Each structure stands twice: as C-alpha cells, then as structure tokens.
Amino acid sequence: MLLADLSDTYGEGKIRTTMSQNIILSGIPDDKLPELLQAPLLQRLSPEAKNFISRTVSCTGNEFCNLALVETKERAVSVAEYLDERLQLEEKLRIHFIGCPNGCGQKHVADIGLQGSLIKTPEGMVDAFDIAIGGTLGTGDQGPAAQFTRPLKGRVKAERVGPVLEQLITYYSQQRSEPENFHSFVERVGIPVIQEQFTAILAAEA
Numbered sequence: 162m163l164l165a166d167l168s169d170t171y172g173e174g175k176i177r178t179t180m181s182q183n184i185i186l187s188g189i190p191d192d193k194l195p196e197l198l199q200a201p202l203l204q205r206l207s208p209e210a211k212n213f214i215s216r217t218v219s220c221t222g223n224e225f226c227n228l229a230l231v232e233t234k235e236r237a238v239s240v241a242e243y244l245d246e247r248l249q250l251e252e253k254l255r256i257h258f259i260g261c262p263n264g265c266g267q268k269h270v271a272d273i274g275l276q277g278s279l280i281k282t283p284e285g286m287v288d289a290f291d292i293a294i295g296g297t298l299g300t301g302d303q304g305p306a307a308q309f310t311r312p313l314k315g316r317v318k319a320e321r322v323g324p325v326l327e328q329l330i331t332y333y334s335q336q337r338s339e340p341e342n343f344h345s346f347v348e349r350v351g352i353p354v355i356q357e358q359f360t361a362i363l364a365a366e367a
C-alpha cells in the first residue's frame with residue numbers, strides 16, 4: 162500500500178516487479194526524484210541496496226507453501242545481511258533459496274542455489290540446505306551460455322549457511338582472476354576443486 166501511494170504521488174501509478182525480486186516505480190519525473198528518495202519507506206527499501214540483499218531471491222517457503230521443508234524468506238534476508246556486513250564484493254552474486262526440490266525460486270540458474278532439506282543431528286532432525294553453484298542465464302558474445310547449477314556434496318545446517326557461504330565466497334574472491342564472475346570462475350576452476358574446498362569448510366564446521 163505504501164509503495165502504491167508513492168507510485169500514485171510521484172509516478173504513473175504503476176509498480177513493476179523484477180526477476181531478482183526487486184521493485185520498479187516507473188514514470189518518475191527527474192524533478193520529483195529528490196523528494197521521492199526522502200520517503201521513509203525508501204530508507205528501508207533503498208534503491209541503492211547493499212550488494213547481497215539486492216540480488217538474493219527466495220521462494221515463499223513454509224510460510225505459505227505446504228510443500229516446503231523449511232523456512233526460506235527470513236533466512237534469505239538474514240544470510241544476505243550477514244554477507245553484506247562481512248564481505249566487500251563488486252559483483253552482485255545471485256543467491257537463491259528454495260524450500261523444496263520444485264525450484265520456484267529458480268535455484269538452477271543462480272550463482273549459488275540453496276535447497277531446503279533436513280539433517281539428522283544428535284538432537285534430532287534440523288533444517289538444512291543443499292548447495293549448488295555456477296548457474297547462469299548468460300548470453301555472451303560467443304552465443305548462449307546458459308548453465309544450470311551443479312550440486313556440491315554436503316548439507317549445511319540452516320543456522321550455519323551464512324558463515325559457510327562467507328568462506329566459499331571468500332575463496333572465490335581470493336582465487337578469481339580479474340575480471341572473472343562467479344560463473345566463469347566455477348567453469349575455469351571446476352566443480353571437483355571447489356568441492357574439495359567446500360568439504361574442508363564443512364569439516365571445520367563439524
């Protein structure tokens with residue numbers, strides 16, 4: 162409702178949604194922008210959102226979907242905020258959360274896709290995520306280069322997703338050749354090498 166009011170007041174009464182789950186208020190005249198940008202709502206939903214939160218996507222998870230194995234949306238926000246507080250990365254990595262294998266949150270074309278699952282612990286079953294990497298919709302100069310994510314072996318407890326991704330992305334940022342995006346990095350280095358790194362991260366977590 163608040164966004165609709167802003168669109169009515171400053172724009173053309175239209176709101177668009179994007180594939181990265183962002184919002185576009187269309188038809189805002191340049192001379193109204195400064196005043197619009199002062200709106201309290203846009204201090205929270207900032208057009209200059211931080212890196213990870215700006216590209217993180219989530220399906221609805223168990224709040225509204227009875228197929229979901231886990232909660233996704235709150236976790237997606239908290240993981241993105243965790244990464245934004247700790248990592249400086251120019252590239253906007255696309256991290257997608259889904260609550261079950263159906264893939265409504267498009268895990269398969271993310272840089273890092275997380276699929277809800279359960280893991281057995283001494284205290285019983287707890288929420289966890291399976292991780293897959295290296296997806297892209299790409300259509301580079303050499304023609305279409307679309308690629309689905311490839312799974313990594315090893316399940317991560319939901320509460321440890323932030324720290325595990327922090328280490329995985331740090332590994333990428335230290336090992337990448339400039340300029341190399343995450344997808345190209347995965348293609349060059351290869352899943353077996355990244356799997357080795359991921360296994361070491363999980364072993365240190367245990």
Ligand code: SF4
Pocket residue numbers: 220221222223226227228229230259260261262263264265266
């Ligand atoms: S991916 Fe699964 S949990 Fe998420 S909305 Fe789709 S069916 Fe529900």
